[in-house]
Amino acid sequence: MVPRALFPLLQCPTCGSKQLYVIDRAVCCATCGSVYNVRDGYIDLMPRGKQFAYVSKYVAEEEQLAEELDYRELAPPLLAAGVRNRALARLLQFQPVDTVLDNGCGTAKFAAWNADRVALMVGSDPATLFADAAVERVALAKSDSRVLPFVDNSFDKAFSIDVLEHFPRDVIDAYLRETARVLRPGGRFLAFSNTREPSRLQPLIHLSRRLGQWFVRAGWYDFQREERRKSDHIKALETWDDVLEAMDRAGLRPVQIVFWNTVFTSFVEHVVMKLGEVVLGRSPVPNAGKPAQDTSLATGTLREIHARQRMRQRLERKGVVYYALQVITLLMECDLWLFGRMRCGNYFIVVEKPITRTEI
Numbered sequence: 001m002v003p004r005a006l007f008p009l010l011q012c013p014t015c016g017s018k019q020l021y022v023i024d025r026a027v028c029c030a031t032c033g034s035v036y037n038v039r040d041g042y043i044d045l046m047p048r049g050k051q052f053a054y055v056s057k058y059v060a061e062e063e064q065l066a067e068e069l070d071y072r073e074l075a076p077p078l079l080a081a082g083v084r085n086r087a088l089a090r091l092l093q094f095q096p097v098d099t100v101l102d103n104g105c106g107t108a109k110f111a112a113w114n115a116d117r118v119a120l121m122v123g124s125d126p127a128t129l130f131a132d133a134a135v136e137r138v139a140l141a142k143s144d145s146r147v148l149p150f151v152d153n154s155f156d157k158a159f160s161i162d163v164l165e166h167f168p169r170d171v172i173d174a175y176l177r178e179t180a181r182v183l184r185p186g187g188r189f190l191a192f193s194n195t196r197e198p199s200r201l202q203p204l205i206h207l208s209r210r211l212g213q214w215f216v217r218a219g220w221y222d223f224q225r226e227e228r229r230k231s232d233h234i235k236a237l238e239t240w241d242d243v244l245e246a247m248d249r250a251g252l253r254p255v256q257i258v259f260w261n262t263v264f265t266s267f268v269e270h271v272v273m274k275l276g277e278v279v280l281g282r283s284p285v286p287n288a289g290k291p292a293q294d295t296s297l298a299t300g301t302l303r304e305i306h307a308r309q310r311m312r313q314r315l316e317r318k319g320v321v322y323y324a325l326q327v328i329t330l331l332m333e334c335d336l337w338l339f340g341r342m343r344c345g346n347y348f349i350v351v352e353k354p355i356t357r358t359e360i
């Protein structure tokens with residue numbers, strides 16, 4: 001959606017001017033003359049006439065990924081997404097007065113899940129693969145995180161889930177600098193991402209992987225879809241120190257850190273859920289009659305999408321499967337409670353934009 005409450009937060013992403021005016025289904029810049037149209041559920045606030053060296057996979061291959069990511073329907077926050085979402089809500093403590101930015105929102109599922117808790121939830125992404133529920137509940141902007149179309153100090157909170165690992169360093173710096181700029185002094189930003197640092201519990205984690213690989217070799221299932229999803233992970237911030245230095249360069253001060261050593265999580269993802277998918281994905285694929293479009297997708301991907309669709313239907317009924325997945329989500333979350341202080345690759349970090357003396 002594009003609510004009126006979004007307009008006072010906007011500035012021109014092309015020239016930085018705050019002199020904007022609203023006409024029928026568009027916002028115009030009085031300074032440079034750029035016109036930003038309201039599209040189907042979002043507003044296009046990409047900077048005009050600018051070419052960036054780095055473009056994310058999600059923008060470059062938007063059309064193909066649209067089919068593959070199966071993004072329109074929003075499932076409840078369960079499993080790994082459930083753990084992320086619970087940590088997000090707990091660590092950022094959303095308040096009913098908050099104006100919040102999901103910076104690099106993707107489908108905007110995390111924004112949609114938390115939109116009812118805050119005054120205004122804004123989702124920003126250069127790709128527009130937004131879930132239907134996000135279009136209903138979240139103020140959506142197609143925009144580039146290197147030149148955010150928002151005025152300084154406009155957000156109480158911001159977050160970024162699974163974003164930083166996709167960017168090279170210069171983009172990370174620009175991303176954090178812009179996030180810091182649009183946060184109000186005292187405002188907080190949560191990032192969930194990962195470095196290349198191994199966990200000290202790696203042997204335990206590998207046990208589940210190996211068990212999963214045994215099933216793969218036996219032909220029970222594969223990990224094609226995961227591999228594709230992770231195919232553009234750069235992890236330019238290789239170590240935890242790199243993360244802290246990047247935050248420091250952006251003027252953001254760490255206030256809370258939780259690591260995610262994926263001991264329980266790995267067992268659930270590599271063994272429990274994969275076996276569940278095999279069971280749920282077995283019945284014939286609904287689109288089997290029209291192979292023309294579907295042949296581009298690998299069988300493993302199709303099976304997983306199909307399993308997810310069947311899973312969503314079951315979840316809507318909130319039956320046994322739903323509650324079983326809730327329990328499994330809590331089991332995965334034990335990783336945060338038990339090993340959250342043990343440094344490893346996956347991390348949640350909450351940083352604060354300091355209040356300077358002139359602002360008190």
Ligand SMILES: [Zn+2]
Nearest residue numbers: 012015029032
């Ligand atoms: Zn302008």
